[in-house]
Amino acid sequence: MMTINGRLFIMKKKMHQTITAAVLSVCALAAAVFVSRFPEPEKKARPGLAQLWENVSLSEICAGENRKGKEAMQQPEKEFYEMPLNDKIKARITGVSYPGEKEGILIGYDDLAYVHVLHYDFQMEVKEGELICNRKIAQDLVEIFLELYRQKYPIEKIRLVDEYGADDERSMEDNNTSCFNYRVIFGTDRLSNHSYGKAIDINPLYNPYIFSDADGRTVVQPENGTAYADRSADFAHKITHEDLCYRLFTEHGFTWGGDWEGTKDYQHFEKES
Numbered sequence: 001m002m003t004i005n006g007r008l009f010i011m012k013k014k015m016h017q018t019i020t021a022a023v024l025s026v027c028a029l030a031a032a033v034f035v036s037r038f039p040e041p042e043k044k045a046r047p048g049l050a051q052l053w054e055n056v057s058l059s060e061i062c063a064g065e066n067r068k069g070k071e072a073m074q075q076p077e078k079e080f081y082e083m084p085l086n087d088k089i090k091a092r093i094t095g096v097s098y099p100g101e102k103e104g105i106l107i108g109y110d111d112l113a114y115v116h117v118l119h120y121d122f123q124m125e126v127k128e129g130e131l132i133c134n135r136k137i138a139q140d141l142v143e144i145f146l147e148l149y150r151q152k153y154p155i156e157k158i159r160l161v162d163e164y165g166a167d168d169e170r171s172m173e174d175n176n177t178s179c180f181n182y183r184v185i186f187g188t189d190r191l192s193n194h195s196y197g198k199a200i201d202i203n204p205l206y207n208p209y210i211f212s213d214a215d216g217r218t219v220v221q222p223e224n225g226t227a228y229a230d231r232s233a234d235f236a237h238k239i240t241h242e243d244l245c246y247r248l249f250t251e252h253g254f255t256w257g258g259d260w261e262g263t264k265d266y267q268h269f270e271k272e273s
C-alpha cells in the first residue's frame with residue numbers, strides 16, 4: 001500500500017515528465033520551423049572557378065560577404081594563379097576555341113595553361129577574370145594582371161572567348177579581353193599568334209585592329225570600335241606608350257601591335273618564346 005508521501009512523489013514525477021515532454025515538443029517545433037526557414041543552401045556550381053571557390057559565388061568573393069570572400073579580399077594575390085588545363089576546362093574549350101587534337105590542331109592541351117585573375121571593371125568593381133594562354137607566358141600574365149589590379153587599371157571583361165562561341169569579332173565588340181583562340185589572321189590563311197596562346201587583346205573595343213583590305217580600304221575591327229580608330233583623339237582606355245599595360249607587357253618581353261608598321265593592332269600584345 002502506498003503512503004501519502006509515495007502518492008505525492010508519483011504525482012510530482014508525472015508532472016515533471018509532462019513538463020519535460022512539453023518543453024521537448026516546443027523545442028522540436030522550434031527546430032523544425034528554424035530548419036524550414038533556413039533550408040540547406042543550394043550549391044552554386046560555377047564553371048571556371050577553381051576548386052577552392054566552387055561553391056562560392058563571384059559576388060560573394062568580390063564583396064567579401066563570407067569568410068572565403070573576406071580572405072580573398074585580404075589576400076587578393078591568392079586569386080592570381082595559373083594551372084594546367086583540367087578536364088572541366090578542356091570540356092569548356094574543346095570544339096569551341098580549341099578544335100581538337102584529332103582535327104590536326106598544332107598545339108596540345110599540355111602546351112596551354114589556365115590563368116585566373118581579379119580585375120577592376122569600368123565601374124571600378126572587382127571582377128573575376130579567366131584566360132587560356134600558352135604555358136610559357138602564363139607566369140608573365142599572372143604577374144602583369146596582379147600589377148594591373150594593384151594599380152586599379154580598368155579592364156571591362158576578361159572572359160574566355162568560348163563564351164562568345166570563339167567568335168573574335170563578337171568578343172571584341174563586347175570589349176572582352178582574351179588570349180587563346182585557334183584561328184587564322186583575319187583575311188589570311190595564316191594562323192594568328194592567338195592560336196598558340198602567345199597573344200592577348202586588351203580592351204579591344206577602345207583599341208581596335210586597323211588594316212587595309214585588298215582594295216586598299218581601311219578596315220577597323222571591331223566595327224563598333226571605329227570611333228576609337230583616331231589615336232590622336234582623347235578618350236578613356238586608350239593604350240599608348242605611356243599606358244601601364246604597354247609598360248608592363250613590354251617589361252615582360254612582349255611586343256605591342258600599336259608599334260607595327262602599316263597594320264596597327266592597338267589591343268594586341270604578343271611574346272615569342
Ligand SMILES: [Zn+2]
Binds near residue numbers: 199267269
Ligand atoms: Zn590580338
